[in-house]
Structure formats: C-alpha cells, structure tokens
Amino acid sequence: MYVKLNKWINFGDLSLKSTTMELPIAESWKIKMVEHIRTSTREEREQWIKDAHYNLFQLPADQVYIDCLTDSGTGAMSDRQWAALMMGDESYAGSRSFYELKDVITRLTGFEYVIPTHQGRAAENVLFSHLVKEGDIVPGNSHFDTTKGHIESRKATALDCTIDEAKNTQLELPFKGNVDIAKLEKALAENGDKVAFIVVTVTNNTAGGQPVSMENLKEVRRVADKYGKRVILDSARFAENAYFIKTREEGYADKTIKEIAREMFSYADGMTMSAKKDGIVNMGGFIATRHEDWYEGAKKYCIPFEGYLTYGGMNGRDMAALAVGLDENTEFDNLDTRIRQVQYLASRLDEFGIPYQRPVGGHAIFVDAGLVLTKVPKEEFPAQTLAIELYKEAGVRGCEIGYILADRDPVTRENRFGGMDLLRLCIARRVYTNNHMDVIAVALKNVFDRRESITHGYKIVWETELMRHFTVQLEPIQ
Numbered sequence: 001m002y003v004k005l006n007k008w009i010n011f012g013d014l015s016l017k018s019t020t021m022e023l024p025i026a027e028s029w030k031i032k033m034v035e036h037i038r039t040s041t042r043e044e045r046e047q048w049i050k051d052a053h054y055n056l057f058q059l060p061a062d063q064v065y066i067d068c069l070t071d072s073g074t075g076a077m078s079d080r081q082w083a084a085l086m087m088g089d090e091s092y093a094g095s096r097s098f099y100e101l102k103d104v105i106t107r108l109t110g111f112e113y114v115i116p117t118h119q120g121r122a123a124e125n126v127l128f129s130h131l132v133k134e135g136d137i138v139p140g141n142s143h144f145d146t147t148k149g150h151i152e153s154r155k156a157t158a159l160d161c162t163i164d165e166a167k168n169t170q171l172e173l174p175f176k177g178n179v180d181i182a183k184l185e186k187a188l189a190e191n192g193d194k195v196a197f198i199v200v201t202v203t204n205n206t207a208g209g210q211p212v213s214m215e216n217l218k219e220v221r222r223v224a225d226k227y228g229k230r231v232i233l234d235s236a237r238f239a240e241n242a243y244f245i246k247t248r249e250e251g252y253a254d255k256t257i258k259e260i261a262r263e264m265f266s267y268a269d270g271m272t273m274s275a276k277k278d279g280i281v282n283m284g285g286f287i288a289t290r291h292e293d294w295y296e297g298a299k300k301y302c303i304p305f306e307g308y309l310t311y312g313g314m315n316g317r318d319m320a321a322l323a324v325g326l327d328e329n330t331e332f333d334n335l336d337t338r339i340r341q342v343q344y345l346a347s348r349l350d351e352f353g354i355p356y357q358r359p360v361g362g363h364a365i366f367v368d369a370g371l372v373l374t375k376v377p378k379e380e381f382p383a384q385t386l387a388i389e390l391y392k393e394a395g396v397r398g399c400e401i402g403y404i405l406a407d408r409d410p411v412t413r414e415n416r417f418g419g420m421d422l423l424r425l426c427i428a429r430r431v432y433t434n435n436h437m438d439v440i441a442v443a444l445k446n447v448f449d450r451r452e453s454i455t456h457g458y459k460i461v462w463e464t465e466l467m468r469h470f471t472v473q474l475e476p477i478q
C-alpha cells in the first residue's frame, strides 16, 4: 500500500496518540519552471466541445484544463535535460550527441548498434522494411496499432498471443501483459517458416499498460531459440516494465532498474523505441540491436526515410536530451514517483467505486464505460459520451479507446461492437501534481453519481474510412 499524499495531517489527533507515523513518500523532484493552465466555465466548455463536433481531438489545447489524452511526448524534461539541449552537437555526420546517446543505450541494453529515428513508428518502418515480407507472420503480445500497421501494410499478419486473462478487466494479475507461451509455440510449430520475428511489447500498452514478467521474457527466448527465431522488444515503456518486475516479481527487489532493464534486453535481439514515452523527450525514437546483419539491413532504409545514420530524424540537441532522459528514467525514484501517482488516482477511483481495468497499469487508467453508462446503448458510444461528460464537468480531456476507435468492419461497413469500450486517462510524466489527480477523480465521481440520468449518447455525422476517431464529427442524440 502507498500513502495518500493529499490528506492534511491532523496534528490534534497525533498528539493524543503520540505514535511515530511512517513518513509519506513525496515526489522525487521539485519544480523549477511552471506553465500556466487555464480553468474555464461549464458554459464555455459546452460551447467549445460543440464547436469541436464533440471530438476531443479537435479541441485546441488551450480549452483543456488537465490533458490526459496521451502520455506520448507530453512529459516534462528535467533541468539536466534542458541543459543538455544547449550542449547538443548539430553536425550532420558523426554528431557528438549521437555518440553520447549510443553509449547510454548500449549501457542500458547491451545492444551495440543504434539508429536514431524521429519517433517510434519510424523505427518500426525502418527495421520492418528490412525484416517483414508479404505472407510473413509476426507473433507477439497485443501489437501496438502502429506496429500492427507496419506489419499489415506489408501484407503480413500480426498474430496476437497475449494471455486470455488480459481481456477480463476485473481480474487482478501482476503480469497481465504476458505472452501466452502455448499460443506462441503453436504458431511457431505450425507456421515457423513464415515467422519473421517475435515482438514483445513492454509494457503491453494495448492491454492497458500491463507489464510482462522476466520469467515470461525468458520463456519467449527459450521458445524463440528452439525455433531459431529472433525477438524484438517494442520498448516504449521498458523502464516502467522494469519497475513492475522490481516491485512484483520474486528475486528482483534488490536489483536496480538498470540491472533489470539490462537483463530484460539480454533475452532480446533488438528493440524499437518510442522515446516520447520512457525517454521523457517530446519527440524521438531509435532502433537498437546486437546483430550486425539487422543493422546493415536497417541502414539502407534509414537514409531515405529518416536521414543520415547519426541523426536519423533527430536534432543533435534532442539526442543529447534523450541520452539524459533515458539515464534519469531508469532510476527507481523517478519511476516510483510516476507509478505511485497513477496508483494514487486509481485509489481515489476505488474510493468512489468507479470501475476501471485492473490492476492499474503504468501510464494510464482505463475506465470501463460500459459499466458506468449502463443506460447509453452501445450504438450511441458510451465511452465517447463519458469522455465528453468528463470534459464538460471539469475540462479534463481523456481519450475514447472503444467503439469509435474500432472503426467499421472493412467488408460489412458495420460498426464493430465486439471489443471493449474504455475511457483512457493517460498521465503525463512529471507534469501534474496529485491535486490534479484529485480534480480528475472528483470530476469522474460527479459524472458517475449522475450516471442513471445519462441515457443518450452521440451519433456520427461525418467520418473517414480508417482511423476515424481523430476527425470524426458527432451530434448528441436527444
């Protein structure tokens, strides 16, 4: 259990009992620079969300009070990172900042070959251009949507081998992001010749930021070796995954995050990285591998797609800031502050009885909208309705991960209501305090308390064929 940071201590009671209290654990940083955020009135927000056609992506950020749309590229850099920016070397070829970044990555992962890219999907594009061919199969645990896109656009198949338990939102498991080894082995036994590589996403973003255990990574390695296959870690949140291994898996409590990360990568052949997550930079990514043949293959695509090999889409200063971010965010106290904040918000939702995907993951809370807005028919998009209600209530912007995001069936053109309908609230790294978490929690409670009176949702009046959630236009159903 963790200590609630926002309760005022009643010193009157304390003196009566004269017990020594356990000290609360506060943030591992203090604030040196602040950015003003603006509150607004419900009337303003009602007008703004109407102007945005009830699509939260269409809101100008100035109309948002607390932004939980994503944790990607929204983190706050440290003073050391800002200082590193000033020291960046902008040489076209052989930038010193590249070598600094490469050194940090090699130390953390053991991977000798590094190619910077402008973000995570670009790392996938470059490496998969070399590795994935038509007809291939890429098994893994819930591929992230851009990962899946880069596999499917090459007419290959992304085969989801996540454990079945991940689908049950109320089941509490320490490593709900794991690969189902039996499913993986079956895929390799039946279609081994078609498997290009195995991809393990740490933490498993699509399953709700759920971690993968070291035990599971070892097992994936064992099966991969048996069939002569290689393993890629989709590593956007590898440091958060290492934190969960340290705090939940037997035998790791006394290891440092850096030691754990190094062991995680020892079971892999390479990685793609979105540095916008655990690198705590606003833009950036990279590929790293231990294999020269992968490096040589990827090089050919880096130059035309991203840029020369020692910058690959990043500024020198951004590589310098990333080198520091990776080093800082593989220290326990930084991760502890972050994960505790997400867990703090979850504990407030527990207090109010608001159902979310359990246990809470590393970077976000996924509220189960179907269990909240039970009166809103699924054809009227309950999770989107909940997202709009939360925005109107307090200016908090979340993101629908549900029936709108699921797009239509490509053949029947019907909406797909088979999956989950969730409201995702991402927490940016080092940006908000627990008072902001309280605002989010209480705003959700207020909506939750009047859930019975919310009986209608929204209808789509304009949409694109693919990835409609970014631009969809909606109207309320009266």
Ligand SMILES: *Cc1c(COP(=O)(O)O)cnc(C)c1O
Pocket: 072, 119, 120, 121, 122, 144, 146, 147, 201, 205, 234, 235, 236, 237, 273, 274, 275, 276, 277, 284, 285
């Ligand atoms: C964000 C993310 C990506 C893609 O990275 P971008 O930097 O957004 O291009 C890939 N995989 C996972 C698991 C991610 O979370």
